[in-house]
Amino acid sequence: MSGGGRRGSGCSRLVYFTSAYILLWVLLMGYVLYLGYRQRQVERELRRMREMIPGEAATGKGEERARILGA
């Protein structure tokens, strides 16, 4: 851990360090939120699909099925 290079005042270094830490935590939390969003989306779609399978012919959900499948 050798140093050198640009020297800043203690205050500006503190601001720099705080900003850097916040940026890294935002990156990390962003991924956690993205995971949660993706999980909710997959679960919702899966639930809808499962509901359609048993009584599909009787209830005539052909259009809904085509919309979900992107047909």
Added chain:
Amino acid sequence: MMGAVKTTRASGAGRPNHELLVAGTVLAMLVALYLVLVWVPNERTMGIVSRIFYFHVASAWNAFLAFFVVLVASIAYLWRRRLPWDVLAGASAEVGVLFTTMALVSGTLWMRPVWNVWWTWDPRLTTTTVLWFLYAGYLVLRGAVEGEDRRARLSAVFGIVAFVDVPIVFLSIRWWRTIHPQVLAPGDIRLAPEMLVTLLVSVGAFTLLYALLCAMSYRVGKARLELDRTKARLHFG
């Protein structure tokens, strides 16, 4: 096999093991943050900016761990042909790319006040950037290939080949002339005891975080697989 996967609680929330992992990770991260932000003294020449080091090394270590898991899971898939191994490889690669991104960003943020540049084509930085692109490409490949078996087979081969860059990144500071500091050389640890303790706790906390994120991503991957199969059943059933 995979069709029987239960996905109504894909987050794993409510399971004792998951709750234990969440609690352990939060506790370890709080201890690590206390050590990094309060307990450990500043490095003499760099001052407070040196504290980014603990975040940087922990991220890099976990990126290596994540890609090693991708390697093991890829080999296991090719050997056993069981899709959960492929899902694990995909989940671990995703978290690995996140940690590599954090290692690169934290390295850049640390480098600027110390070396007075945002970026330099140093061997360690260059090979790490190549690593990031390799596994980002791996994720793109997983999203682009149709058919779960074909996707799993191609991804497994890619995941094994891409791992070649990990030892190159690790050894780059010994093989080539570099300005990247070599703090943890074998038999020669150039750290004060407080710094070493803080570093080890940070690495431990980030390893738990890796396990948690990988488990979450794995469950989402399994749910995604079941969704694809349900869609196929609707198509052909």
